[in-house]
Amino acid sequence: MEVLLVVRGLSNPFSIPFQSLEHMEEKNYDVLVVGTGAGGGAVLWRLCEKWRKNRKSIGVIESGDLLLPTHIYNIPGLRKKWKKYYNEVSNPIGQHLPQFLGAEQVFAVGGRTLFWGAVTPRMHASEFINWPISEQEIDTYYQIAEDIMQIHQASSINSLHLQAILQHLHSKGFHEASPIPSATSHGKTFSSLCFLKNAWEQHPFDFAVKARALQLLMENGKPVGLKVGDHNKKIHVLRAKTIVLAAGSLETPRLLLHSKIPGNTIGHFLTNHSFIKAKGEFISKKVGNISENIRILIPQTDETPYQFQIYINKRLINAVGFGKVESLFDNNLTLDPLSVDEYGIPKIKINFSYSVKDMEIIRQMNEALHQVFNYLGARVVHEKGKAQIHVMEPGEDYHESGTCRIGNDPSQSATNRYGQIHGITGLYVADNSILSSIGASNPTLTTVALAIRIADHISNSYSKERTK
Ligand SMILES: Cc1cc2nc3c(=O)[nH]c(=O)nc-3n(C[C@H](O)[C@H](O)[C@H](O)COP(=O)(O)OP(=O)(O)OC[C@H]3O[C@@H](n4cnc5c(N)ncnc54)[C@H](O)[C@@H]3O)c2cc1C
Known part of the structure; x- marks a missing residue:
């Protein structure tokens, strides 16, 4: 049996055994989780916490391998080289998606949280107006997520420089500028590996890596299991009463479409x-x-549908801006019957373009970022071959979402308010794809909050069944 090492503080190693798919084929799991990124890790942690005193069986499959034992920033020597390493290990799927050129995937234990910036603001209140969940309801889950991910402000609030810059920005109208909220674990950058460790400590689960979910198996309109491919392309059948898909916003809908859900x-x-x-x-x-x-974070407001992250070191400033993009039915992902992967499963095609409204927000955001630089007494530096402020390719934000969005109306959403596929008991989605909209905030904290809520719903459903 192989051993997974999850390192929290680098001095505190921890191991979780990997299981073979042959072993997992012998069971019928209460819950099977697919994917170990932000959503999969969070749902697993919460289920293990809820079920620490009972014998419910949980299986987890992950298509990738153990790539890193912790977030890349926590590994001495790799922090500065993270982008180079990331480029080597990520899958540049956007190269085959002309309208979503910047998209990249990471197939690994921990998913993209091995590389993320851990910037974790809540979503702006206005987003929840069209959600099936109110801001008050999600507040409870935000609090749990912020607690387990030890969200704190990344810059020291006592820094005089920080205080001076914030005061200046406030006086110029950026009233909500604040230090960036950041996810940590014992002073280190948080990754989903921390969820796996916390989960295992409360309730053991079976965990297979290099195990790729290929197709859902359905009987009488309910999920009963999954076809899973191993690294030798051998197909295994895993059985489960409840399946939670958390393979990311591109893979999860692909799996659902291929399974003809x-x-x-x-x-x-x-x-x-x-x-x-x-x-x-x-x-x-x-x-x-x-x-x-x-x-510094300058968040979305009622008037400004964009967010800035400003990083200052010595005389240099790096800034990124995220603009709100309309959620439109026609921006979509479909299967491409003409192009299949090594398992014979169709690859994806993407139709995507920015609307007139999106383009206007990009223009406003550009103008506002120039203003921020002016107010700070800074000038934008021209980068070789690139416009001073440059607009990145669609997908390059790595925040793609919404492809299985939650909602009350099945004609406008793929999943219900608990992340369950409309009309299919026992089949859930718990990754970025369930976000109804993302406004201008980094999405992951909200995905984690929703994943925790989904786990609570699953565990409550089992409790209700028992008391019937
Ligand atoms: C460089 C970088 C910086 C970022 N910075 C931030 C930030 O500061 N703040 C923020 O909020 N977000 C940030 N993000 C985005 C953040 O990482 C994602 O929002 C988050 O990881 C999405 O979680 P997820 O569960 O949807 O998918 P992922 O984390 O991508 O996890 C998907 C998992 O599913 C597995 N998988 C895929 N297909 C299958 C299959 N068929 N069978 C089994 N397993 C499968 C994958 O291997 C992976 O483990 C950043 C991303 C990157 C790359």
Whole structure:
């Protein structure tokens, strides 16, 4: 048996055994979770917490292998080289998707949380107006998510430089500028591996890696299991009463569409953030003595449908802006019958374009970022071959969402308010694809909050069944 090492603080290693698919084929799991990124990790952790005193069986399959034992920033020597390493290991799926050129996937234990920036704001209140869940209801789950992910402010609030810059931005009308909220675990950058560790400590589960979910198996309109491919392309059948798909916003709908799960909106309402980047430097030489890293968030407001993250170190400023993108039915993902993968499963095609409204937000965001630089007394630095503030390709934000969005109306959503595929008991989605909309905020905290809520719903459903 192989052993997975999950390292929390680097001095505190922890192991979870991997199971073979042959072993897992002998069981009928109460819950089978597919994928170990942000959503899969969160749903697993919460189920294990809820079921720590009972014998419910949980299986987890992950298509990738153990790539890193912790978030890349926690590994001495790799922090600065993270982008190079990321490029080597990620799958540049966007190269085959002309309208979503920037998309990349990571198939690994921990998914994309091995590389994420851990920026974790809540979604702006206005987003919840059209959600099937109220802001008050999700608040409870935000609190649980923020607690387990130890969200704190990334820059020291006592820094005089930070205070001065914040005051200045507030006086110029950016009233909500604040230090960036960031997810940690014992002072290190958080990854979904922390969810796996916390889950295992409460309730053991069977865990197979290099195990790729290929197709859902249905009987009488209910899921009964999954076809899973191993690294030798051998097909296994795993059985489960409840299946939670958390394979990401591109893979989860692909699996559902290939399995012919009914639902006219599966794969539709693909949403992301329009994404701009700029580098700058302070004009005044006096500012050169800012020695600490300052990280500021200028969040979305009622009037400004975009968010800025500003990173200041010495005289240099790096800024990124995320703009709200409309959730539109016609921005969608479908199967491409002409192109199949090594298992014979159709690859995906994507139809995606920014609407007139999205383009106007990109224009406003560009203008506002110039203003921020001006107010800070900084100038934008021209980068070789690139416009001063450049607009990134669709997909390059890595925030793609919405392809199985939650909602009350099946003609407008793939899943109900608990992430269950409309009309199919026992089949859930718990990754970025369930987000109804994402406004201008980084999506992962909200996905984790929803995944925790889905786990609570599953565990409550089992309790109700027992008391019948
Ligand atoms: C460089 C970078 C920086 C980012 N920074 C931030 C940030 O600061 N803040 C933020 O909120 N978000 C950020 N993100 C985005 C964030 O990582 C995602 O929002 C989040 O990881 C999505 O979670 P998920 O569960 O939907 O998918 P993922 O984390 O991608 O997990 C999907 C999992 O499913 C597995 N899988 C896929 N297909 C199958 C299959 N068929 N069978 C079995 N397993 C499968 C994958 O291997 C993976 O483990 C960043 C992303 C990147 C790449």
